[in-house]
Amino acid sequence: MLDEANKDLRSIFSKFATGVTAVTFKGSNGLNLGITVNSYTSLSLDPPLILWCLDKDSDLYEEITNLDNYIINFLSEEQRDIANTLAQKNDHILDEDQFISIDQGLVIKNSIGWLSCSKNQIIDSGDHSILIADVNDSKIIEGYPLVFWGSNYRSLLR
Ligand SMILES: Cc1cc2nc3c(=O)[nH]c(=O)nc-3n(C[C@H](O)[C@H](O)[C@H](O)COP(=O)(O)O)c2cc1C
Numbered sequence: 001m002l003d004e005a006n007k008d009l010r011s012i013f014s015k016f017a018t019g020v021t022a023v024t025f026k027g028s029n030g031l032n033l034g035i036t037v038n039s040y041t042s043l044s045l046d047p048p049l050i051l052w053c054l055d056k057d058s059d060l061y062e063e064i065t066n067l068d069n070y071i072i073n074f075l076s077e078e079q080r081d082i083a084n085t086l087a088q089k090n091d092h093i094l095d096e097d098q099f100i101s102i103d104q105g106l107v108i109k110n111s112i113g114w115l116s117c118s119k120n121q122i123i124d125s126g127d128h129s130i131l132i133a134d135v136n137d138s139k140i141i142e143g144y145p146l147v148f149w150g151s152n153y154r155s156l157l158r
Helices: 004-014 063-064 080-085
Strands: 019-027 032-037 040-046 049-055 067-074 099-102 105-108 112-127 128-140 146-149 152-157
Touching: 019 105, 032 099, 032 105, 049 063, 063 112, 063 128, 067 105, 105 112, 112 152
Parallel strands: none
Antiparallel strands: 019 032, 019 067, 040 049, 049 128, 067 112, 099 105, 112 128, 146 152
């Protein structure tokens, strides 16, 4: 139940601007899947670690917490459509023309960078789990990020 205190908390949490990522992976059913995530943060340079938080209620919870490897794609300001699609329940399937398959995993075309990650630790915390991952590889691509602030997508420069 979303009571008043909970709504207030949601509002104040939304005042913190973040980038938007898509975590992509090959599902156990063979499908190419992704989920929109803004809880990503860098954690450690030495060793290279990142973290993000996954809702325990997600239909993808079991699937994702069992993954050994996945890609974190940093979405560009032109990728609101992908962010929207991959945030919809029961619609986490990537279109064939949206990604390329490389040795490390599924990379979303035209994102502004990606990290190839592998499972390090999963920490149970409240209604989410914190997924800590090792960074094995990465690539930077030109472009500006998609920003999420006040429950809406924004561009950095406008
Ligand atoms: C901008 C944005 C950021 C999100 N960030 C997260 C996140 O960090 N962790 C998470 O578990 N879900 C996040 N979500 C929700 C998921 O993308 C998705 O909506 C939800 O998982 C759908 O339910 P399902 O996983 O049961 O299909 C975010 C959604 C949006 C639109």
